[in-house]
Amino acid sequence: MDSVQRTIRLLYNGHSQSAQRFRYALVTFDAATILYFIISAAFEQTTLIWALDTVLGVLILCDLVARFWISENRRQECLKLYTIADLLVVASLLLAPIFTDDLAFLRILRGLRLIHSYHLIRDLRRDSRFFRLHEDAILAAVNLFVFVFVMTSLVFVVAFDDTAGPAGYIDALYFTVATLTTTGFGDITMTTPGGRLLAVFIMVVGVALFVQLARAIFQPSKIRHKCPECGLNRHDPDAIHCKHCGETLKIETEGSNGA
Incomplete structure (x- = not known):
């Protein structure tokens, strides 16, 4: 058992070519799941999607168990933000067939998979010199990207029904970006107090993230x-x-x- 643990630790933390290939495979998998959750949030749940969600949930859970097993500080590992987010995502994926009548809150939880982007940043910082040279700009872009799509998922759940489909999700993305940039076209608006408070939150935080991104791009690296x-x-x-x-x-x- 110790040899298995040592092998897994070397794959996750080693410097060999096989370890680097393994980590890049994990980065590819994480990026693919993030993209999948962004796209699938707009579609009605079917048996095929439930089956795919279950497979992804098991794979993400295996990754979490492996990281926890080889961690030198398991308590600290459990308290990391992306670990908590991934646990919630796994729960949403594996419990989806039970909550077939109301998947709204599950869509929000799956949006938290975007937080795993910050774990990818840690891997890139270790393996990519280009990333280390442009880390501030990349991190600011990731902050903005995560915020936009988490808020889009929340707006889609709050303002659109389950039958809205991809068009509704695009409208939610359009509202989020228009609100974030304070453009305020007014063709899509929130009418409830909760919705308007959400719009205020998007504007305040979004402007701050835009400023952070602009500063990271134009200031000396x-x-x-x-x-x-x-x-x-x-x-x-x-x-x-x-x-x-x-x-x-x-x-x-x-x-x-x-x-």
Whole structure:
């Protein structure tokens, strides 16, 4: 049993080519499930979708069990936001056949799978130099992406009935983006107090996320590299000394091809 645990730990945390391929396969699976939940939220539940949901629920549960088994701090692992979100998603997938009459709250729970995007970011930070160079902009884009589609799922559940289908989901996405950007076309509006409070929340948080994304794109990029002296971990990509303490830095760089 210990050898099996060691093998799984090496696949999740090792540096071999097989471990890297395994992790990229997990990243592909996570991205595919996120895309599937975004698309399937608009469609009526059928036997085929329920069967696919069950398979995905089992696979996600297996991934969670494996991560928990090899974790050195299992309590901390259980308290991570994306772990809690994935547990709720698994519950929504495996319990879907029981709640055949009202799947509204299940759609919202499945939207939480988007939170797993932040777990993908951790893997990319470890394996991709391009990601490390542009982490702030990518993280800000992910924040906005997660917020838009979680809010779209919530608007779709609150303002549209189960028969609205893909057209209703597109309307929910349109309302979310129009509200988030404060465009306010007015062709789709919330009429209930709860709906209007939701619109206010989308506007306030959405504007903040847009500003964060714009700042990350246009401000000078930083790279994560911990200073051995003072611990400052954000520096210019070509920094030679730490701006805080003056310690010499050894940041890996490809240099410039220019003359």
